[in-house]
Amino acid sequence: MNQIDMMKELHIPSDKKIVLLVLDGLGGLPDARGLTELEAARTPNMDRLCRDSICGLSTPVAPGITPGSGPGHLGLFGYDPVAYQIGRGVLEALGIGMELTPKSLAARGNFCSLDPVTGVITDRRAGRIPTEKCASLVEKLSAIRVEGAETIVRPVKDYRFALILEGEDLEDGLTETDPQRTGLKPLKVEPLRPGAQKAARLLNEWIEKALEALKDDRPANGCTLRGIARDPGLPSYREVYGLTACAIATYPMYKGLSRLVGMEVLDAGDTVASELKTLKASWEDYDFFFFHVKKTDSSGEDGNFDAKVKVIEEVDAILPEILSLKPDVLVITGDHSTPAVLKSHSWHELPVLFHAGHIRKDAVTEFGERACMSGGLGHIRHVDLMPLAMAHADKLTKFGS
Amino acid sequence: MNQIDMMKELHIPSDKKIVLLVLDGLGGLPDARGLTELEAARTPNMDRLCRDSICGLSTPVAPGITPGSGPGHLGLFGYDPVAYQIGRGVLEALGIGMELTPKSLAARGNFCSLDPVTGVITDRRAGRIPTEKCASLVEKLSAIRVEGAETIVRPVKDYRFALILEGEDLEDGLTETDPQRTGLKPLKVEPLRPGAQKAARLLNEWIEKALEALKDDRPANGCTLRGIARDPGLPSYREVYGLTACAIATYPMYKGLSRLVGMEVLDAGDTVASELKTLKASWEDYDFFFFHVKKTDSSGEDGNFDAKVKVIEEVDAILPEILSLKPDVLVITGDHSTPAVLKSHSWHELPVLFHAGHIRKDAVTEFGERACMSGGLGHIRHVDLMPLAMAHADKLTKFGS
Numbered sequence: 195m196n197q198i199d200m201m202k203e204l205h206i207p208s209d210k211k212i213v214l215l216v217l218d219g220l221g222g223l224p225d226a227r228g229l230t231e232l233e234a235a236r237t238p239n240m241d242r243l244c245r246d247s248i249c250g251l252s253t254p255v256a257p258g259i260t261p262g263s264g265p266g267h268l269g270l271f272g273y274d275p276v277a278y279q280i281g282r283g284v285l286e287a288l289g290i291g292m293e294l295t296p297k298s299l300a301a302r303g304n305f306c307s308l309d310p311v312t313g314v315i316t317d318r319r320a321g322r323i324p325t326e327k328c329a330s331l332v333e334k335l336s337a338i339r340v341e342g343a344e345t346i347v348r349p350v351k352d353y354r355f356a357l358i359l360e361g362e363d364l365e366d367g368l369t370e371t372d373p374q375r376t377g378l379k380p381l382k383v384e385p386l387r388p389g390a391q392k393a394a395r396l397l398n399e400w401i402e403k404a405l406e407a408l409k410d411d412r413p414a415n416g417c418t419l420r421g422i423a424r425d426p427g428l429p430s431y432r433e434v435y436g437l438t439a440c441a442i443a444t445y446p447m448y449k450g451l452s453r454l455v456g457m458e459v460l461d462a463g464d465t466v467a468s469e470l471k472t473l474k475a476s477w478e479d480y481d482f483f484f485f486h487v488k489k490t491d492s493s494g495e496d497g498n499f500d501a502k503v504k505v506i507e508e509v510d511a512i513l514p515e516i517l518s519l520k521p522d523v524l525v526i527t528g529d530h531s532t533p534a535v536l537k538s539h540s541w542h543e544l545p546v547l548f549h550a551g552h553i554r555k556d557a558v559t560e561f562g563e564r565a566c567m568s569g570g571l572g573h574i575r576h577v578d579l580m581p582l583a584m585a586h587a588d589k590l591t592k593f594g595s
Numbered sequence: 596m597n598q599i600d601m602m603k604e605l606h607i608p609s610d611k612k613i614v615l616l617v618l619d620g621l622g623g624l625p626d627a628r629g630l631t632e633l634e635a636a637r638t639p640n641m642d643r644l645c646r647d648s649i650c651g652l653s654t655p656v657a658p659g660i661t662p663g664s665g666p667g668h669l670g671l672f673g674y675d676p677v678a679y680q681i682g683r684g685v686l687e688a689l690g691i692g693m694e695l696t697p698k699s700l701a702a703r704g705n706f707c708s709l710d711p712v713t714g715v716i717t718d719r720r721a722g723r724i725p726t727e728k729c730a731s732l733v734e735k736l737s738a739i740r741v742e743g744a745e746t747i748v749r750p751v752k753d754y755r756f757a758l759i760l761e762g763e764d765l766e767d768g769l770t771e772t773d774p775q776r777t778g779l780k781p782l783k784v785e786p787l788r789p790g791a792q793k794a795a796r797l798l799n800e801w802i803e804k805a806l807e808a809l810k811d812d813r814p815a816n817g818c819t820l821r822g823i824a825r826d827p828g829l830p831s832y833r834e835v836y837g838l839t840a841c842a843i844a845t846y847p848m849y850k851g852l853s854r855l856v857g858m859e860v861l862d863a864g865d866t867v868a869s870e871l872k873t874l875k876a877s878w879e880d881y882d883f884f885f886f887h888v889k890k891t892d893s894s895g896e897d898g899n900f901d902a903k904v905k906v907i908e909e910v911d912a913i914l915p916e917i918l919s920l921k922p923d924v925l926v927i928t929g930d931h932s933t934p935a936v937l938k939s940h941s942w943h944e945l946p947v948l949f950h951a952g953h954i955r956k957d958a959v960t961e962f963g964e965r966a967c968m969s970g971g972l973g974h975i976r977h978v979d980l981m982p983l984a985m986a987h988a989d990k991l992t993k994f995g996s
Contacts, residue, residue: 195677200660552624552937554631554964570965572974574658581659585942592940593656594663594676595686 197577198434205436210522210587213483216270217509219491221531221544221563225499231534232545233562235506239513240561243549249558250571251543254530260541266529267451269576273428281423287356288450290348294425299364299393301422303355304372305331308416315376319353320414328355331414338403340396359396365389372418380418430456435584439482442469448486457484470512477519494532502534523550523583546571550586598978599835606837611923611988614884617671618910620892622932622945622964626900632935633946634963636907640914641962644950650959651972652944655931661942667930668852670977674829682824688757689851691749695826700765700794702823704756705773706732709817716777720754721815729756732815739804741797760797766790773819781819831857836985840883843870849887858885871913878920895933903935924951924984947972951987
């Protein structure tokens with residue numbers, strides 16, 4: 195029996211409310227001044243809350259593993275990110291706000307350059323064409339029809355686009371067409387299991403028509419498809435936890451990830467302030483609130499230490515208003531670390547502040563990476579957080595007798 | 596290779612002795628005065644021993660999971676409580692001191708009220724009849740005979756009884772007969788696998804005869820069977836650890852659980868003092884001693900903080916006598932938390948005091964939940980304790996070369 199099965203079996207109703215406040219990429223590393231972003235930020239409200247909480251450090255996937263947004267959030271949502279993998283095509287589509295249904299098959303597309311005579315790939319990224327060029331090529335591709343499925347194509351960024359096939363019996367388990375190096379022709383999509391034959395046939399038909407449509411373009415006279423995948427069909431929050439859950443997020447990727455686990459995605463504007471407004475307005479309607487703050491991560495990716503500090507301080511400033519709603523359980527953490535000094539996601543543990551009734555308070559009086567090292571939660575994993583939140587919200591019954 | 600297989604392969608003999616001292620429900624939460632039961636208790640002997648030990652916190656099953664007595668103890672005994680589950684019928688029977696053999700099939704029984712005309716259940720608990728009434732009804736049921744198995748019925752409490760069928764080829768994998776709500780007739784026992792057909796047939800025959808025997812009674816003119824299960828056939832302590840193990844416990848449930856893993860259950864009276872006497876008298880005969888103290892849990896369940904403190908102090912007072920036997924390894928912990936403020940089992944970690952040779956002493960100088968947060972053992976799981984105890988008793992050889 196895995197954790198998801200255990201939660202399915204043990205969850206019971208209670209009227210308590212859980213808030214999971216995720217500062218994307220929260221975890222940091224010290225810059226030259228010796229403090230991490232969170233340590234450098236002035237966070238009087240979080241620090242005060244620490245005294246009435248239990249803290250610790252959490253590993254998103256496994257030690258040393260740097261997660262993408264998908265695995266980072268799946269862990270926080272209580273789904274083992276190694277057991278439940280989301281295909282790249284699905285994440286690409288979710289990331290630009292495309293909606294998936296159980297009949298969708300999604301793929302990442304790359305425009306590429308082909309030798310007009312031999313047909314071999316000469317540039318796998320078509321000279322990194324600009325996004326506007328990508329958009330105009332996608333318009334051409336949007337005219338393609340294949341029998342047995344609807345097709346939806348959208349530009350992503352530079353040479354990347356997303357393709358969704360929508361139809362009956364479109365199984366995944368399909369090879370990619372990018373041969374991973376130049377000098378080779380794009381490959382055919384091959385089914386890896388019998389059920390995927392129809393999807394392979396339709397995708398190959400689509401690619402053939404795409405090559406025809408692109409043939410006179412330069413440098414993007416070809417394209418490849420990667421990460422072809424369906425919605426992984428994750429068991430929903432209602433099924434696993436019995437929760438009526440909502441997501442308050444500003445970016446398509448996180449709205450999409452929340453939808454994959456059956457959260458209701460609320461209209462939350464595009465600022466922390468508008469997200470707070472949404473939280474307040476919807477407080478009576480849900481018992482679980484996923485509150486996502488994006489810009490800690492984007493500033494970290496930009497290597498902008500001070501901008502990341504500012505976003506943390508902005509969240510600290512709204513904390514009293516979140517607390518005024520009296521959440522029974524409030525967990526503050528991130529999906530993964532994005533230290534500004536690394537300008538990228540990293541594998542480092544995340545500081546966790548766990549505020550609830552029936553906790554054993556520890557000695558942590560400041561919310562920061564090093565303070566949390568000696569917190570009472572110890573070193574946990576992201577997937578441990580939901581069972582703990584459920585327990586502290588009186589939503590789990592006894593295991594065994 | 597799971598942990599049990601690893602222990603089977605690596606254990607070697609030594610003349611060292613291990614004592615596992617379990618204060619049932621030891622873990623607590625602070626009351627209004629801000630201290631947990633263990634922190635509030637005057638425990639000079641445990642505190643002194645801490646200075647010569649390594650401490651930590653242990654999770655019985657998994658984060659957020661509140662264990663029953665079965666899973667809590669299986670973890671302490673080194674058996675993954677999720678992989679090794681004990682059926683409720685078995686626990687009910689063990690809890691009242693019934694003995695199980697490999698040929699036993701055990702069920703929980705509930706007396707219920709049936710509409711005499713339609714046969715539907717009108718009260719699933721027969722108005723919660725008193726235990727004496729239950730005992731007199733059980734006497735009637737004891738007269739029932741079925742061909743192919745012996746039957747043993749015993750009263751438990753109120754409307755609950757336990758039934759054991761003893762015979763050849765009685766497999767479990769059987770549905771329950773309680774439809775879980777009133778207005779429906781009791782269900783038949785159905786086999787969930789081919790091997791369980793004989794057991795289903797005998798149980799249905801028994802139920803038919805039981806209904807006949809009860810038909811003139813009011814309000815208990817019916818009964819249902821639940822949690823029908825066999826002894827799970829756990830590998831024994833001798834097989835897994837090479838240990839000659841005994842159990843010193845005062846309550847049937849814990850004697851029964853010990854018997855499931857092949858411990859010899861000693862006559863230990865019904866007080867901590869008589870248990871101590873048993874420990875001393877049997878010291879030469881065994882190399883593993885499971886010493887169980889029940890009343891920390893019962894006081895916790897009663898919400899009686901001060902009574903729980905007293906039981907802890909009572910155990911502290913006998914600690915010097917246990918130490919005078921010079922156990923090579925002494926582990927003091929609990930099976931699960933039972934904070935008096937919750938009046939129930941809980942999911943919180945257990946403080947662990949691990950006293951043995953070849954330890955690295957930590958800075959903990961007081962045995963308590965918060966002191967153990969920063970103990971040298973860190974945050975471990977119950978199943979980790981037996982391998983550690985085995986290693987410190989020189990009973991495990993090297994893994995790999």
